[in-house]
Amino acid sequence: MVATDEELVARSMAGDAESFNQLVLRWERPIYALAYRVIGRDEDARDVCQETFLRAFRALPGFKGQAKFSSWLYRIALNLCRDWIRRKKRTPVVDMPEGVDVVELAAEQGPVESIEDLVARQEMSGIVADGMRLLPDEQRTAIVLKEYHGLTFQEIAELQGCPLSTVKTRLYQGLSVLRRHLESRGMTSLHNGRAS
């Protein structure tokens, strides 16, 4: 039976380092993805991810469990991202990961996705990343938390420390900027998507 986050947290607080390793294994990927999309640099995202878990490990005795462990981690990671952006004082940019080329990606993807689809997806990924770069930090973070981590409006509001309506406004404004950006790149209404 898989232990819950709360159980692993309790064991970690009792001194079981292996339980904390399990928490790291469970959450390193989402935290890394969050950091990557917010600050946009692979290596820095790795650093932020690692620092997030280090700080969580140190602060674990003070974790009282009022919030979910994941929310607590997200908060630490977002604070680190904010510090990083403030420290660097530069607009986040998105680097393509080093050493990745189409052929290698095709080999990883297998026969499910053709090379043409792969190239198109890469191109679209780059355009989306460019669009995200245009957004203010708060809007970008709100979109990342909503779209890629599936948080509720309320959870995002708590993480960003703002009212619920502000989160909705940030999402609307961010999506509108992205919409204009995609349209300017010829991606006008490619999909007849319906509201989910």
Added chain:
Amino acid sequence: MSDTFVCDDKDTLIAYLYDEIDPIVRRRVEDHLRVCAACAAEVTALSSVRVELASWSAPERELDFQFVRKPAEVLRPAAWWSGVPVWAQVAAAVFVLAVSAAIANVQVRSGPDGLVVSTGWMSPASAPLSDAGPATVATRASDESWKPALAALETQLRNEIRSGRDVGSNVVRASARTTPDDVTLKNIELMIQASEARQNREMALRLTQFNRDVNVQRSADLVKIDQIIGQVAATSGAEMARQRQTLNYLTRVSNPQQ
């Protein structure tokens, strides 16, 4: 809250888009979208943006962060005495204790006042003085009798010093005769066995990791070689096709009558 949805209500539009909305309000939005082409188009466009957002993925990197609490003894630098056998360490400790006791002149006496523990040179010396009380009284009685008393005191002090040395040397000899008993030897054997087992485990772990790294590197190299061969084959094929076209062209040009 009004019974109808208005176009400017972007918060509700976003709530509808992400399906975090009260069912009643949702129905109102849907009613509105059926009659308002502008809002319907906006919802469609924003939904399309959401679909495009899914194409942006974070790199698939091996993170593999580990937080392992090392045993305390691993973190400490090895002590210089770690190579000395346990029995020798015990003997050395007893020796140091005995020498210290000899230097400090520790004396334990049982008397009418109970058990008396005294250290240092001055206190024990006072006891013989009190023992020599009658001699002191005799000194008062006769001014000439102070010399034998002084000689007796000197003798007493010399005996005290000699006895202190003897105690130290006896303890040293006793400690030198100390040999590891069966329990100590057993403990040493157990420690050695545990150490060997730990070293074997570490060695096995490192060998496994090395083996895995070699395999991963080998697989990666094979994939790269395969890709390079494929690229070379593709390039060669294209070059051959181009030369064949050139040859055909030259053939056609050199035989215009055909």
